[in-house]
Amino acid sequence: MLKSPLRLAALLTLAAPAAAPAAGLEGALASVNPKALGAHIRFLADDLLEGRDTGSRGHRIAARYVAAQLEAAGLDPAGDGGSFEQRVPFRSAQLLEEQCLFRLTRAGRTRELTYGEEYLLQPQFFLEDARVDAPVVFAGYGIVAPGLGQDDYAGVDVKGKIVAVLYGAPARFPSEQRAHYGWPNLKQTTAAARGAVGLLVLRRPEAEQHFPWAKARAGARHAALRVTDPSGTPQGVVPELRLTGTLNDGAVQALFEGAPRSFADALKEVDESRGKPFELSVRAEVRTVSRMGSLEDVNVVARLPGSAPRLRDEHVVLSAHLDHLGIGEPVDGDAIYNGAYDNASGVAALLEAARVLAAAKPRPRRSVLFLAVTGEERGLLGSDYFARNPTVPAASLVADVNLDGILMLYPPRDVVAYGAEHSSLGRVVQRAAAAAGLTLSPDPWPEQGLFVRSDQYSFVRRGIPSVFLVPGFTSADSKRDGSAIMREWLRTVYHTPKDDASQPMDLDAGARLVRANVAIAWLLANDDARPAWNRGDFFGETFGAAAKASAEP
Numbered sequence: 001m002l003k004s005p006l007r008l009a010a011l012l013t014l015a016a017p018a019a020a021p022a023a024g025l026e027g028a029l030a031s032v033n034p035k036a037l038g039a040h041i042r043f044l045a046d047d048l049l050e051g052r053d054t055g056s057r058g059h060r061i062a063a064r065y066v067a068a069q070l071e072a073a074g075l076d077p078a079g080d081g082g083s084f085e086q087r088v089p090f091r092s093a094q095l096l097e098e099q100c101l102f103r104l105t106r107a108g109r110t111r112e113l114t115y116g117e118e119y120l121l122q123p124q125f126f127l128e129d130a131r132v133d134a135p136v137v138f139a140g141y142g143i144v145a146p147g148l149g150q151d152d153y154a155g156v157d158v159k160g161k162i163v164a165v166l167y168g169a170p171a172r173f174p175s176e177q178r179a180h181y182g183w184p185n186l187k188q189t190t191a192a193a194r195g196a197v198g199l200l201v202l203r204r205p206e207a208e209q210h211f212p213w214a215k216a217r218a219g220a221r222h223a224a225l226r227v228t229d230p231s232g233t234p235q236g237v238v239p240e241l242r243l244t245g246t247l248n249d250g251a252v253q254a255l256f257e258g259a260p261r262s263f264a265d266a267l268k269e270v271d272e273s274r275g276k277p278f279e280l281s282v283r284a285e286v287r288t289v290s291r292m293g294s295l296e297d298v299n300v301v302a303r304l305p306g307s308a309p310r311l312r313d314e315h316v317v318l319s320a321h322l323d324h325l326g327i328g329e330p331v332d333g334d335a336i337y338n339g340a341y342d343n344a345s346g347v348a349a350l351l352e353a354a355r356v357l358a359a360a361k362p363r364p365r366r367s368v369l370f371l372a373v374t375g376e377e378r379g380l381l382g383s384d385y386f387a388r389n390p391t392v393p394a395a396s397l398v399a400d401v402n403l404d405g406i407l408m409l410y411p412p413r414d415v416v417a418y419g420a421e422h423s424s425l426g427r428v429v430q431r432a433a434a435a436a437g438l439t440l441s442p443d444p445w446p447e448q449g450l451f452v453r454s455d456q457y458s459f460v461r462r463g464i465p466s467v468f469l470v471p472g473f474t475s476a477d478s479k480r481d482g483s484a485i486m487r488e489w490l491r492t493v494y495h496t497p498k499d500d501a502s503q504p505m506d507l508d509a510g511a512r513l514v515r516a517n518v519a520i521a522w523l524l525a526n527d528d529a530r531p532a533w534n535r536g537d538f539f540g541e542t543f544g545a546a547a548k549a550s551a552e553p
Contacts, residue, residue, distance in 0.1 A: 024363075025522045028356045029435065029515045034507035036355070037406075037514065040069070040348035044322075045340035045501045052339060053326025054225060054375045054382075055090065055295040062322050063300050066347060066372045070302035073355045078303035078369060078391050085298040088374055088385050091234040092293045093123035094223040099289040102245070106258050106282040118251035120220045122244040123290035125234045130242040132198045133285040136162045136255065139277040140270050141169055142187045142199070147538070148173055150181075156277035159195030162243060162284050164255060166270065167201050168447060175442070176418065177538055179449035185379075188238045198243030198286065202252050204267065210448065213248055215495055218329035225378040227385045228294070236379070243286045255280060297323075299382050300372040301391050304358055306525065308365035315396050316524045317369045317464075318353055318517070319383060319455050320346035320403040321376030325495065334497035341499055346403035347372055349514045353403075356518060364525030366398070376404075376455055383455035387462045398530040399425060400466040401520050402456035407471050408510040409489055410480045414441040414472030415516060418451045422537045423465035425520075428527070432519030433469075436512050441472040444483075463543045465531040469516060471509075 043049075043065060049058035067084035071077070079085040100121055102113040113119050124130045140152035142165030150170065169182035180186070184201070191199045203213075226234035238244075247255060256263040259280045269275035300322065306312030324339025338344075354370045357363075369392065375381030390397060415438050420429040433440055443450070451457060456466035475482035493499050524531060533540025 024360045025435070025519060028360045028518055028522060031356045031359065032352060032511045032514050032518065034511040036352050037345070037348045037510050038505060038507050040351050041340055041344045041505070042501045044344035044347055045338040047336050047338065051326040051328075051337040052322060052324045054323045054378055055297045056326055058326070059297060059323055059374060063298050063372070063374075066300045066322060066351065067302070069351045070300070070354055070370055073351075074358045075302035075304050075354060075370065078301040079299070080391065084300055084302055086301050086386060086391055088297050088299055088382055089228045090225045090295050090297065090375070090381070091125060091228050091232070092223040092225050092295055093125050093290045094293075095121055095123040095220070096289040096291055097121075099287070101285070101287045103285040104254055104282050105285065111254055113251050113254070116217050118248050120216060120246045121286070121288050123224050124242070124288050125224075125226055125237045125290075125292065126239045127242065128290055128292065130288045130290075131286070132162065132243040133283065134160060134162050134197055136164050136200070136280045136282050136284050137277055138164045138259075138266060138280055140275045141166050141182070142191060143169060143181045144190055145173075145177075145181050148177065152275075152277060153190075153194055154277070158191065161196055162198035162200060163191045163196045164200040164202055164280065165191075166267075167203055167207065168449065170273070171271070171447070172273065175446040176422070176451040178446050179451035179453075180539075182449045183452045185236065188241055188244060192238045192240040197241065198284070199241055200243070200284075201246045202255075203246065203248060205249060216246065219325075219495070221328065222325070223293075225295075225375060225381060227375075227381050232294075236384070243288060245286070255282060258282070297374040297382070299374055299386050301386070302354065302370045303392070304354065304364070304368040304370070306365050306367040307363040311366045313367070313396055314398050314530060315367045315369045315392055316364075316398055316521055317371055317400040317459065318350055318403065318521055319371040319373060319400055319459075320350040321374070321382065321455055322347050322372040323374045323377055323382070325377055331497050337495070337497050338500040340501045340503060341407055342405050342494065343376070345406035345408070345510065349403045349406045349510070349517060352514055353518050353521065357521065360522075364522060366525040368521060368525055373455055380455055380458050383458035384461075387458040387464070394462075397459070397464050399524050400456050400459035400464055401517055401524070402454055402466060402468040403517055404454040404468060405470060406510050406513050407486070407489070408506040409485050409504065410482050411476040411506055411509040412438065412471040412482065412513070413474040413476050414439045415469045415513070416441055416443055416472055418443065418468040418470070419456055419460065419465070420467045422539045423533045424529075424531045425465050425467050425524075428523045428531075429467055429469075429520055432523055433516050435519045436516035438512065438516055441474070444473055460539055461543055463545065465533060467520065469513065471513065
């Protein structure tokens with residue numbers, strides 16, 4: 001139920017004297033149509049689109065649908081050459097697992113590991129046949145974070161060696177810095193910068209509860225993708241690492257067998273912040289065989305021009321990823337990974353937000369970009385490409401509001417706003433959530449690293465304040481345990497063919513989440529001041545220079 005007009009107006013003007021009249025937002029929020037969400041989801045998650053895999057025919061059909069809906073809402077094309085599409089080029093790399101090998105040798109005894117059961121490898125993008133034979137060093141989480149008193153490489157030489165590191169980051173780190181330092185790409189660049197030739201990620205025993213090995217195994221069967229630059233060179237690749245892989249429980253135990261410390265003891269030391277890197281007294285001989293190719297896909301980009309001459313050249317971005325996992329490992333005879341919640345729901349929210357904001361009177365003062373990206377499931381590739389190669393001036397991008405997984409499993413009372421506390425977006429999000437009848441809650445899953453696992457992080461890394469809302473655990477229905485429902489969905493449905501349009505969907509709950517995101521976009525687009533990082537904030541200090549550089553003539 002929406003707040004009364006009087007209460008809503010007072011709420012939105014509180015601490016925001018420069019905001020446009022609340023009546024425009026009041027009308028926009030009231031016009032959000034739950035049935036429209038369901039209609040968009042049913043089309044985008046239909047079997048005919050075959051899971052919308054990056055570069056697939058199904059994804060291109062979905063992109064055409066999204067472009068048509070944005071055009072029908074009255075938005076302008078903002079892609080390449082006056083179109084609604086931005087071309088995104090990729091290099092693909094498919095692992096030829098039957099030709100790969102992994103041997104551990106200690107004291108003259110050799111054990112060969114079994115691919116898929118004990119280890120997984122990432123394909124290579126520069127070498128079709130990459131070989132490594134080197135000693136292995138354990139280096140905790142593989143993190144160097146001076147501001148948090150962490151250097152897992154202190155006192156050890158890893159040049160020419162393979163580094164074995166734990167997944168994630170220390171629990172003592174603040175939630176979103178924990179996500180940042182646990183980001184696999186950062187661990188790769190950190191290891192390579194110290195001369196390592198390979199990186200192995202070790203799963204902790206409890207990892208199976210959060211991310212079953214079977215899901216990791218199924219995902220590894222897909223070709224890996226990287227965006228290419230104009231010369232055709234893949235980006236975001238660390239060529240110095242000729243090995244990047246993950247070990248399951250049995251292989252981890254084999255790696256530590258006969259080492260100076262057991263894996264259990266090493267974990268205890270790391271958890272108590274007294275762990276030191278050490279040689280594992282074992283060599284690993286690993287061969288990674290890859291087949292490379294190329295493909296192309298598109299982002300969809302549309303623009304709602306702002307109404308204020310002074311602000312219309314600046315842009316608030318609403319983003320959602322259109323891709324999912326395509327056709328993969330069958331589950332109960334179904335091989336189509338439809339991605340209804342992940343992320344047809346976010347795209348449906350994007351389309352409904354575009355419709356209501358385009359019809360709002362008055363229109364938002366700043367311009368609003370609506371961005372449906374490809375390649376999120378392959379590593380935030382489409383959003384990273386757009387953030388690095390925007391179709392509008394880079395300096396005009398003031399904020400990103402990301403829509404990913406508008407879960408409608410129960411009516412939420414609260415939301416978690418990833419990224420909000422790092423910038424002036426925090427105050428905006430608080431007002432917007434209240435306008436939608438929601439409260440804010442802290443991150444319930446800091447160990448999951450959600451802040452770096454969706455498209456807002458591509459904008460953060462370009463110095464642009466960003467936010468990503470997800471439902472909290474508190475259900476408005478006392479008979480439905482939000483925490484239990486969410487955990488069960490993640491365990492049994494997330495990234496499986498069961499994520500289709502036949503699931504229960506509380507469309508009214510979805511509409512409330514859409515209203516919260518529309519309110520954020522509206523307030524950002526109407527504020528006199530563009531969003532700013534909080535003074536001394538970690539992400540502002542780490543990435544803010546990128547935005548400042550793009551703003552300079």
